[in-house]
Each structure stands twice: as C-alpha cells, then as structure tokens.
Amino acid sequence: MDNFKIDALVINRNLKAVTDRLIDQLKASNFFRTVGVVDGASRNDEISKYTVVRSEAPAVQAFGLRINRGYNLAISWWTSQSTPSDYLLLLPNDTELVEMKVNELFDSLDKKFPVAAIVPLPTHSPYKEILPNGRIGIGWHFNEGPIILSKDFILQQQKCGKEVFDPDNFRGYLSFIDLALRIYTNHFCMIGTALISFNENESHLQNHHDLIVTEEASRNADLLLKEGRAWLAQKYGLTDGISLENLVRLSFEEFMRQNPKLIHWKIR
Amino acid sequence: MKDLSRFESLYSSMRDERITMLGVGPMSKRIVEETILLANQLKFPIALIPSRRQIECHDLGGGYVESWSTEEFVKFVRDRDYGNYVILSRDHSGPWQFKMFDDAQQVISHESAMEEAKISLAVDIELDFDILHLDPSLGLNLGRSELGVQEDLIELYSFCFGRRGGQSITYEVGADEQSMVPDLPSIAEEKFQKIANQLKSQNLPLPKFYVLQTGTKVKETRNIGSFSTHIPVKDMLSPSFQIPEILKICEKFGILLKEHNADYLPDESLRWHRLFGIPAANVAPEFGVAETRSLLKIAGETKENWFIELFGERVISKKRWEKWLMPGSAATDRDKIEIAGHYHFADEEIKEAIYKLESKIRSKSFDLDKILRKSIRESIDRYLRYFGYYG
Numbered sequence: 273m274d275n276f277k278i279d280a281l282v283i284n285r286n287l288k289a290v291t292d293r294l295i296d297q298l299k300a301s302n303f304f305r306t307v308g309v310v311d312g313a314s315r316n317d318e319i320s321k322y323t324v325v326r327s328e329a330p331a332v333q334a335f336g337l338r339i340n341r342g343y344n345l346a347i348s349w350w351t352s353q354s355t356p357s358d359y360l361l362l363l364p365n366d367t368e369l370v371e372m373k374v375n376e377l378f379d380s381l382d383k384k385f386p387v388a389a390i391v392p393l394p395t396h397s398p399y400k401e402i403l404p405n406g407r408i409g410i411g412w413h414f415n416e417g418p419i420i421l422s423k424d425f426i427l428q429q430q431k432c433g434k435e436v437f438d439p440d441n442f443r444g445y446l447s448f449i450d451l452a453l454r455i456y457t458n459h460f461c462m463i464g465t466a467l468i469s470f471n472e473n474e475s476h477l478q479n480h481h482d483l484i485v486t487e488e489a490s491r492n493a494d495l496l497l498k499e500g501r502a503w504l505a506q507k508y509g510l511t512d513g514i515s516l517e518n519l520v521r522l523s524f525e526e527f528m529r530q531n532p533k534l535i536h537w538k539i540r
Numbered sequence: 541m542k543d544l545s546r547f548e549s550l551y552s553s554m555r556d557e558r559i560t561m562l563g564v565g566p567m568s569k570r571i572v573e574e575t576i577l578l579a580n581q582l583k584f585p586i587a588l589i590p591s592r593r594q595i596e597c598h599d600l601g602g603g604y605v606e607s608w609s610t611e612e613f614v615k616f617v618r619d620r621d622y623g624n625y626v627i628l629s630r631d632h633s634g635p636w637q638f639k640m641f642d643d644a645q646q647v648i649s650h651e652s653a654m655e656e657a658k659i660s661l662a663v664d665i666e667l668d669f670d671i672l673h674l675d676p677s678l679g680l681n682l683g684r685s686e687l688g689v690q691e692d693l694i695e696l697y698s699f700c701f702g703r704r705g706g707q708s709i710t711y712e713v714g715a716d717e718q719s720m721v722p723d724l725p726s727i728a729e730e731k732f733q734k735i736a737n738q739l740k741s742q743n744l745p746l747p748k749f750y751v752l753q754t755g756t757k758v759k760e761t762r763n764i765g766s767f768s769t770h771i772p773v774k775d776m777l778s779p780s781f782q783i784p785e786i787l788k789i790c791e792k793f794g795i796l797l798k799e800h801n802a803d804y805l806p807d808e809s810l811r812w813h814r815l816f817g818i819p820a821a822n823v824a825p826e827f828g829v830a831e832t833r834s835l836l837k838i839a840g841e842t843k844e845n846w847f848i849e850l851f852g853e854r855v856i857s858k859k860r861w862e863k864w865l866m867p868g869s870a871a872t873d874r875d876k877i878e879i880a881g882h883y884h885f886a887d888e889e890i891k892e893a894i895y896k897l898e899s900k901i902r903s904k905s906f907d908l909d910k911i912l913r914k915s916i917r918e919s920i921d922r923y924l925r926y927f928g929y930y931g
Contacts, residue, residue, distance in 0.1 A: 398777050402726045413781040445771075497771050512808045513770055517780035518815070540725045540785050 279306040283342035303374040312337030325349040340437035371469035388425035388460030392468035409539035412524040445500020456523040559928035565824020579625035587627035592638040597663035629671035673712035714751020725785035749798040810926035828882030834915035
C-alpha cells in the first residue's frame with residue numbers, strides 16, 4: 273500500500289513536551305503524510321512547534337477544547353487542506369502508542385468494509401480476546417480515545433452540515449456511541465483494531481489537571497455523567513445511556529443483516 | 541410427582557410477557573413468608589433459591605436460616621403456597637458448597653464433598669424441588685482443574701437425572717465465579733459447547749438455565765459490577781454490548797440465561813433486565829440487609845440500645861461479614877452488622893432478644909413484625925416492579 277494514506281493530528285493543551293514526544297514518534301514511523309498539532313489555547317510556552325491550528329476563543333481559553341471540539345477543529349483544518357489523505361488519525365496527547373502496524377491494518381481492510389471509523393484498542397481492551405483473527409473486527413461499542421476517520425465519512429457528514437463530533441457534548445459522554453449511530457444509519461461501519469494499539473497515560477490528568485485546566489479525575493467523572501445525561505436528554509430525549517446504546521446496537525444489527533458477508537468480522 | 545407442565549406453563553406465560561423471573565434468597569423466615577404472599581397475590585411465579593448453607597437436609601444437619609432442614613423448609617413453603625406459585629430452586633448445589641472444612645479444619649476430600657452433595661441433591665429431588673442449580677465450581681479454589689470441575693458437573697447431573705423424579709426437574713448449570721464484567725460472548729459459547737458435548741455423550745439433556753456473568757458482583761452492600769455503572773469503565777466492555785450477544789448464544793442452544801448476584805443494582809439497571817430480555821435473576825443478601833437495617837433502625841428510634849449492642853456483638857464476633865468486604869474496606873462496625881445480621885436471626889440468643897424487643901416496643905405502639913415485613917416487601921417489590929410482575 274501507499275505509506276501515505278493517512279494523516280495524524282494530536283490535540284494539545286499546555287503539555288508541549290508530551291505532545292512533541294508523541295509527534296516525534298508518529299513522524300518516525302513514516303506512516304503519515306502530515307503530522308500536526310491542534311492547540312486548545314495553550315499558554316505561549318506550552319505551544320508545540322508542530323502546531324497547525326489553534327483556537328483562542330474565550331470559551332476555549334476558559335474551559336479548553338476537550339475531545340469532541342478538539343477533534344472537530346482538527347477535522348475542519350484537515351478538510352481545508354488541498355490534498356488530505358484517505359484517513360485521519362486523531363489522538364489526545366496523553367496517548368502512548370504501543371503497536372503501529374498501519375500497513376497491515378490497511379491491507380486487512382482492503383475493499384471489504386465501508387469504513388467510517390477505526391478505533392485503535394487500548395492494550396488491555398477485553399475486545400482483543402475476541403477480535404476476529406486478533407486483528408480487526410466490526411463493532412459499535414467503543415470507549416472514547418484515539419480514532420481514525422475516513423475521508424468519505426467526514427465529507428458525507430459535512431455535506432449534511434454536521435460536525436463529526438457533537439460540540440454540545442462537551443466532555444464526550446458516549447461520544448463514540450453517538451458517532452456509531454450516525455455511522456450505521458448511514459451504511460458505514462466502525463472497526464476496532466489491535467493492529468494499532470495504545471495506552472492512555474492517566475498521570476497527566478492526575479498530576480497536571482490544573483495545567484490542562486480540567487478537573488481532577490473523580491470530579492471529572494462526576495461531571496461527565498451529570499453533564500452527559502443532560503446532553504443525552506436534550507439531544508435524544510433519553511434518560512439513560514443504555515437506551516442510546518440499545519438504539520445503536522439495533523442499527524448495528526440491521527447493518528449486519530444487510531451485509532451478511534461481513535458476519536465473520538463481527539466482534540462477539 | 542410434581543406437575544411439571546404447571547411450572548412450564550407458568551414460566552412460559554412470563555416469557556411471553558418478557559418478565560424476568562425473580563429468585564429470592566430465603567435469608568429469613570419473614571422473607572420466605574413475604575415471598576410466598578407476593579407470588580400468590582401477583583399470581584406469577586417467584587423462585588425461592590436456598591443455597592446449601594442456608595437450607596440443608598436433616599441428615600447433614602440443616603442450614604443457618606431458621607435452623608431449617610430442607611424437609612422442614614419445603615413443608616413450610618408448600619403449606620403456605622396455596623396457589624402453587626412458588627418455585628423451589630436449589631442454588632449452588634455441589635461439592636464444598638455446604639462445608640469446606642471438617643471438624644479438624646482440614647479441607648473435606650473431593651470424594652466426601654461429592655458424596656455430601658449427592659445426599660443433599662437426593663433429598664431435594666425427593667421433595668420435588670422445581671429447579672436444581674448444579675455448581676461444582678468451588679473445586680477451582682481447591683486445586684481441581686477446569687476439566688475436573690466439568691467432570692464433577694456431569695457426574696452430579698447424571699446422578700440427579702438417573703434418580704426417580706430426576707427427569708422432571710429443571711436443571712441449571714454454570715460453573716463460574718461472580719465477576720465484575722460479563723462473560724465474553726464467544727468464550728461463553730465455547731464453554732457451553734464443551735458442556736453440551738459432554739452431556740450429549742452421556743445421553744443427558746441440555747439444562748434449561750445457564751448461569752453466565754452479566755457484570756454483577758456484590759461486595760458489602762453494593763453491586764460493583766459493570767451492570768451497575770453508568771459511565772464507560774476502562775478495560776470493561778459494556779453490558780449493553782455483551783448481554784444481548786450472550787442472550788443470542790442461549791437462544792441458539794435453546795437454553796435460558798440465569799443472572800446471579802443482581803442485588804443492589806440501581807433502578808435503571810433493573811429496568812434493562814426486561815428490555816434486554818434476561819429470563820431470570822437471583823437476589824439474596826439485599827433482602828436480608830433490608831430486614832437487618834429495619835431492625836436496627838426501629839431499635840434505635842425506640843431507644844432500645846441494649847438490643848443493638850447485643851445483636852452487634854454477636855454479628856461482629858462471628859465474622860460472617862468478612863467474605864463480603866472489599867479489599868481495604870472502610871466498613872464501620874455498623875456496616876458489618878448490616879451486612880451479616882441476617883445470618884444470626886435464628887441464633888437462640890438473638891431470637892429471644894428479638895422477641896423481647898418486639899414485646900418492649902409494642903408498649904410504645906410499634907409493631908415490629910409489621911415494620912420488618914414492610915421493609916422486606918419494599919425491597920422485593922423494587923425488583924418485581926422493574927422485572928415486569930406488575931401490569
């Protein structure tokens with residue numbers, strides 16, 4: 273395959289050294305055509321030299337971008353480039369890459385799947401035990417983290433006038449479930465893979481939450497649920513997350529019924 | 541001879557309406573009585589699910605609940621269950637499930653433990669239990685291999701099925717320990733396929749119920765499994781992904797999922813039982829804890845502190861709460877008393893103390909029995925409501 277099928281953008285807020293280390297690792301892999309940083313109003317001495325786009329809006333200065341708005345800013349910048357690649361890898365800067373078999377991933381995908389998103393799995397993900405061939409599988413329920421999006425899906429969403437990630441879901445509550453609903457109802461699919469794998473370095477959130485301008489971990493979890501439920505009620509009129517998950521599961525099942533040839537790739 | 545079609549038709553009407561059958565741990569005499577009343581009022585089956593430690597046959601010495609033997613317990617239930625709505629469902633019958641150690645504190649041999657399990661099961665069959673859960677999984681903690689445990693299961697199944705009356709029993713199997721996360725679907729399928737193959741080779745039918753992990757785990761007075769969480773947990777798959785897949789596997793084999801350890805699940809998780817279509821779920825310690833809390837509360841409110849002290853000393857000193865504590869637990873003495881109080885309701889000294897308390901507070905216009913029954917009923921009722929027993 274062409275090594276330069278994919279670009280990568282990392283979200284940073286006030287963690288220049290950590291971000292630059294991750295960028296250097298991505299660059300050294302030689303898998304990416306463009307590698308850059310999306311900055312959420314970092315203070316001047318914490319802006320990465322690899323920064324390609326910044327937001328300094330007052331709300332971003334006060335609260336940061338967080339995952340959904342950060343990813344949206346990255347997508348917006350990426351699609352405005354003259355020749356974006358076929359895929360875009362988005363990563364929070366607390367990602368520590370463990371496995372990077374990018375060529376094998378794209379070889380495995382071939383033309384079989386109408387891919388909207390590929391979710392690299394964390395090293396301890398239980399999905400790894402049940403992934404078909406231990407490599408890739410089709411699923412619908414993935415936790416938030418790094419994600420690869422296909423240009424086809426991004427452009428389809430932009431045609432609808434939608435941002436890929438809901439900016440009103442500030443903390444990203446069930447963000448990938450919300451995304452999966454649009455993926456499967458638009459006849460795309462979502463892939464989980466062990467061919468690219470990572471760890472989330474939680475020490476940044478634990479030790480530097482004041483620098484990143486976020487809340488400490490347990491407060492963050494409380495707010496994720498509280499604000500997330502408010503978002504869920506407002507957007508869908510649902511009172512609990514499992515209702516949304518069930519809706520997505522049914523859309524996924526319908527997709528699988530319509531694509532029986534893909535059944536062997538189903539994660540189960 | 542039990543009328544099997546009655547059980548099957550009662551149960552199938554529940555399945556038609558997608559009602560989750562509740563299994564209630566008989567933690568006390570009052571809990572047993574309230575369960576019988578509720579089942580008959582609602583005219584839907586509720587299962588009583590005695591473990592061997594709770595209720596055991598006379599020849600093996602009886603259990604800790606009301607010091608009942610299996611014979612006495614079954615008579616007590618059948619005499620009061622006028623509409624025949626109570627399902628008697630033995631929970632976790634297998635080697636070492638009654639006693640792990642002998643009088644010299646040595647682990648009971650495999651041979652003896654299997655022999656005792658068979659004595660217990662034979663009485664259950666003779667007394668027309670509706671469901672027998674065969675669970676030899678404690679052997680895994682005592683050096684038995686997974687294969688050895690599977691062999692024990694087949695031996696017990698074959699023993700029961702070969703006895704007179706054993707062919708009309710509904711069987712439940714599942715040799716898993718409770719886990720914070722549900723079983724991975726394809727791995728659960730592999731495990732059951734192995735059991736199915738072994739049963740087939742012995743000309744034994746598939747069981748009706750299969751115990752699989754749905755992400756429920758009870759510690760202290762909480763459910764700490766993934767089924768009770770409402771935010772994604774790192775390294776855990778969501779029950780909304782796994783449970784529907786597990787249910788599909790059960791459907792493929794023509795068996796039914798039985799959930800264990802559903803205690804203390806939040807209302808939302810209970811609501812999802814019916815919507816997912818979980819056929820049956822067991823709840824036990826929560827009801828005993830509800831009764832104990834109510835007992836302590838009324839003793840406190842009526843300033844009968846002598847009772848709290850006496851009861852508390854007994855519960856704390858006997859240490860039945862130990863197995864329920866989280867590692868590094870911050871549980872207070874009061875928490876421990878609430879966790880394990882119900883183990884001691886039948887201790888002679890405690891029984892007398894409860895009678896004394898009842899009589900003393902009656903003079904202050906409190907009806908202890910009524911208060912305790914109300915708390916038990918409310919606790920059971922929460923499950924019945926969400927499992928679809930009402931309307």
